[in-house]
Amino acid sequence: MAKVTIIGATGQVGSYAAHAVSQFPHVQEMCLYGRPGNEQFLDGLAHDMMDSFAARGTNTRVTFGTNPKELRGSDIVVLTSGVPRRSDQTRLDLALQNAKIVRHYAEQVGRMAPDSILLVVTNPVDIMTTVALKYSGMMPHRVFGLGTHLDSMRLKACLAEFFNVHVSEVHTRIIGEHGDTMVPMWSATTIGGIQIDNMIGIAKLPREEMIERVKNSGSYIIKAKGATVFGPGDAIATLIRTIVEDENRMLTVSTQIRREIFGHEGVCISVPARITRGGVFPIGVRLSITETAMFGESVKLIKDMTEKVCAALDAESQESE
Ligand SMILES: NC(=O)C1=CN([C@@H]2O[C@H](COP(=O)(O)OP(=O)(O)OC[C@H]3O[C@@H](n4cnc5c(N)ncnc54)[C@H](O)[C@@H]3O)[C@@H](O)[C@H]2O)C=CC1
Numbered sequence: 001m002a003k004v005t006i007i008g009a010t011g012q013v014g015s016y017a018a019h020a021v022s023q024f025p026h027v028q029e030m031c032l033y034g035r036p037g038n039e040q041f042l043d044g045l046a047h048d049m050m051d052s053f054a055a056r057g058t059n060t061r062v063t064f065g066t067n068p069k070e071l072r073g074s075d076i077v078v079l080t081s082g083v084p085r086r087s088d089q090t091r092l093d094l095a096l097q098n099a100k101i102v103r104h105y106a107e108q109v110g111r112m113a114p115d116s117i118l119l120v121v122t123n124p125v126d127i128m129t130t131v132a133l134k135y136s137g138m139m140p141h142r143v144f145g146l147g148t149h150l151d152s153m154r155l156k157a158c159l160a161e162f163f164n165v166h167v168s169e170v171h172t173r174i175i176g177e178h179g180d181t182m183v184p185m186w187s188a189t190t191i192g193g194i195q196i197d198n199m200i201g202i203a204k205l206p207r208e209e210m211i212e213r214v215k216n217s218g219s220y221i222i223k224a225k226g227a228t229v230f231g232p233g234d235a236i237a238t239l240i241r242t243i244v245e246d247e248n249r250m251l252t253v254s255t256q257i258r259r260e261i262f263g264h265e266g267v268c269i270s271v272p273a274r275i276t277r278g279g280v281f282p283i284g285v286r287l288s289i290t291e292t293a294m295f296g297e298s299v300k301l302i303k304d305m306t307e308k309v310c311a312a313l314d315a316e317s318q319e320s321e
């Protein structure tokens with residue numbers, strides 16, 4: 001049984017994720033957490049969710065609050081607080097502003113629930129995952145980001161549509177940045193267990209168009225309806241289910257990489273990882289020559305930006321001392 005806390009529960013992604021995660025039988029308590037001043041909203045959200053659970057026959061207890069003590073006893077904390085982008089912005093444009101918010105909550109989680117598993121959703125998610133790891137002081141296998149799990153699901157949907165098969169027949173993953181330098185792992189893409197290059201009699205796969213569609217998916221949805229909600233919410237829910245039910249699945253999430261298996265280090269970025277009740281454990285894989293070069297570019301971008309953001313946060317802390 002597990003207590004899951006959603007920080008930023010008043011937001012679009014946080015509130016949908018809280019509802020989606022509560023359906024899992026192993027989730028005993030769902031704690032809706034927000035910033036001071038949002039108590040009335042959180043109270044209303046809790047009551048609305050309890051009505052839904054009564055209608056659906058869900059047994060999860062809903063609690064809420066804005067005091068850091070609410071975080072105590074959490075097995076999993078999901079951090080969704082932060083400013084979302086407009087469709088004319090990139091996720092990287094949010095870095096400094098959101099880093100301050102992530103630092104604040106990461107410090108609280110590190111103090112109040114250091115043995116929990118912290119899932120970071122706030123964008124730009126790879127940089128925010130490193131910030132959360134640094135300021136929570138938690139173990140690297142206990143802090144991870146949603147990363148390219150959602151992008152991988154978007155590519156999966158494109159491939160299922162192209163091959164006209166059920167999504168469960170498609171296995172694929174995107175590694176690297178949750179952003180423009182993401183790297184599709186065509187070498188690990190199979191339909192019904194068959195590597196795509198070995199499929200005969202199929203029209204040429206429009207790889208570039210597909211990956212462009214995945215890259216632009218977030219801004220396309222934001223332009224049309226203001227925010228991406230169901231996609232990220234259900235992607236979060238899958239990760240939480242994997243942890244609480246100890247499913248040992250291999251998914252693609254943002255996690256601190258180590259030189260000995262990835263050739264790069266000191267940064268959180270998406271790679272395949274085994275996800276268990278004990279945490280998230282990256283798995284080294286051999287990439288094609290193109291994928292290796294693209295992954296290197298993606299790491300470089302994220303590393304440079306992460307260093308700049310962390311330096312700005314450190315300078316700010318020194319000024320206020
Ligand atoms: N990694 C991913 O795949 C995805 C990441 N996101 C990111 O998640 C974040 C939240 O997105 P939405 O829920 O759509 O936004 P929203 O505007 O609906 O909610 C934002 C939440 O953050 C809180 N917040 C905002 N400023 C704050 C501050 N200064 N201090 C404390 N709390 C603050 C708000 O109270 C609210 O709970 C954004 O950064 C967005 O880019 C969203 C979708 C997918």
Ligand SMILES: O=C([O-])CC(=O)C(=O)O
Binds near residue numbers: 085091217219
């Ligand atoms: O695009 C955004 O800003 C939200 C997000 O990360 C996504 O839906 O992939």
